[in-house]
Amino acid sequence: MCADIDYKAQSHYVCRLHQLFGNAGMRHLDLACGTGPHIRHLIDFGYQSSGLDLNQPMLELAKVRCPEAEFILHNMCDFTVEQPLDLITCFLYSIHYSDGIANLKKCIAAAHAALAPGGMFCFNSVNRNKIDNRSFVRHSAKHEESEFVFSSGWKYSGEGEKQFLTLSIEKHSEQDKQLWNDEHPMVAVNYEELTALLEPYFEVHIFEHDYEKIIPWDNHSGNAFFACVKRDTTI
Template sequence: MPGNALYTDLSGYYDLMCADIDYSAQSHCVRRLQQLFGKAGTRHLDLACGTGPHVRHFLDAGFLSNGLDINQPMLDKAALRCPEAQFSLQDMCDFSVDQPFDLITCFLYSIHYSGGIERLRACLAAVHAALADGGLFCFNAVDKNRIDNASCVSHRARHADGDFSFTSAWHYPGSGEQQSLKLFIERSTDGQSQVWHDEHPMVAVSFDELGELLRPYFHVQVLEHDYEKILPWDQASGNALFACVKI
């Protein structure tokens, strides 16, 4: 399946694909980061919100939470999960809002979906414009220079439509601003197997490059990719959380 076919044709299985993600821990961690680095306020926008699981957790914590995504089938499911939220079909690299937000999030490495450096720069500018003064932007990212192309993450899940196996892996060719997220999905039912391969173009940046892009817009804290403990980035790991306060 080329392009973004996975998210169009398999949007009904997206939550199954992400079944091992601890959305509660991620959302709670970001609320703690807002208490530490941001400003008081409950207006929240989740970029690349998908089917809305993070939005649900923020709503349940008392936030006025909203979501944005480029995929309408995802947003349709998000609206069912979070009927009290507002969802917008927009590109996170070129979006606008009616009122500023106190907190903007972009989970699950989705910041890389910007696809290229200039679009990433546009995304950061759009986030800056959408935040209230002193507002917080939180996201996670991977450093292109620390990607192990031989590494992957896999899990299995059972569904009424069959047994599923999901595998994802980063791939960086070693130079340039492009990397990819490779996805493999297999569904087995009644002794038959169906396989999908998907590869998504993603922007590749080092953390040094990302810091340069963020610096004109934000005061930046780089933290260990640990949703249970808030620790400074150890300068070695390839994944990190970014807590960015609007300036």
């Protein structure tokens, strides 16, 4: 399903942002880390990385991929850490798994509390006001003599704080064809609201969703990358 994702490019992009805006520390936590592909690259780039996720089977795979890292089975909306971190990441729009604005606020507050002075919280997000319910992305991949076709798209009703990520997976083999459909409820927020939630805690920088170039957000794109530097003020 993630065969078309360039995890190395995404990880390197965050490293570049951290070099530009961060505190030069190397303690890192990846929220909603899944099986740890971003952690693998950030360790290779020199970070002391750890991961947090709610899915134990995924964390077991992450431990195999990244034996140097520590992994925590926990909710990203109320986590704490023993030592201050320098970089917290949340890739693949996983920030939206905070179910509702109240939980999103808790996630932002938890990230702020976990960071050392000058630490950074980095994540990508989709703007609910820019969602086109007719739009979807589609790609295919081959695995064990079968071809898989994946489709995904965002859906938003136009009101409220809930949007949906819809997924479709087709498996084609010589023997049969199988189809799975799924729908994930996720928090819906526009960028004005999201920035207002972040600014009491962070200096907020918003960039175009382009992992090859660091370009300021054009105020029109529906996808963007947020690089948030911890403020010194006590919340």
